[in-house]
Amino acid sequence: MLKVKDTLRSTVHLGFDGRVFKTYHGPNAGERFANEAHVLRHLETRGCRFVPRLLESDPIQLRIVTTNCGSRVEHLDEKRLRELFAELEQFGVRHDDPDIRNVTYRGADGRFCVIDFELATILPGFEKLPS
Numbered sequence: 001m002l003k004v005k006d007t008l009r010s011t012v013h014l015g016f017d018g019r020v021f022k023t024y025h026g027p028n029a030g031e032r033f034a035n036e037a038h039v040l041r042h043l044e045t046r047g048c049r050f051v052p053r054l055l056e057s058d059p060i061q062l063r064i065v066t067t068n069c070g071s072r073v074e075h076l077d078e079k080r081l082r083e084l085f086a087e088l089e090q091f092g093v094r095h096d097d098p099d100i101r102n103v104t105y106r107g108a109d110g111r112f113c114v115i116d117f118e119l120a121t122i123l124p125g126f127e128k129l130p131s
Contacts, residue, residue: 010118014068020052024062024118032118033062039093039117040066042126048091050084050106050113069113070106084112092126093117 001021005012009032013021024033040054052066076084085098095102096119104113 018068019055020066020068022064022066029062030059033057033059033064035120036116036118037064039120039122040064042122043091043093043117046091046126048088048093050087050111051117052113052115069115070104070108070111073100073103073105073112076100076103076112080112084114088114089123092123094121094123096120 001013001015003011004014008026009029010025011023015021022036024030037054037057040052043051044053050069052069054064054066056065057063081098081100081103084103085095088095095114095117097116102114102116104115105111106113
């Protein structure tokens, strides 16, 4: 596995099979883990296709496994960045950390994607499953 992020809040590894392994540590690690897993499940039920798909979550190890959404983006103009995070809100999620470090580019379909939902909020009115 390749370590792609190691901060006070989390460590992220990219598996050779393409899966992403994120382990939480530091302040409020359990809450951040639970929130990211919850938000990713919510986005999947809403049909959001430009975020990682949650494959596994382990509340004992505070680790999630997701699909890979491409490579980190180095440059993106402010207008496109705002549009991307606004598009996410159409699925009922405010990211709460709308920075370029949380954007990837998926070359397979030419799509910018959003990652890292540990601080995200599900917006009022979107808590229930769509009918």
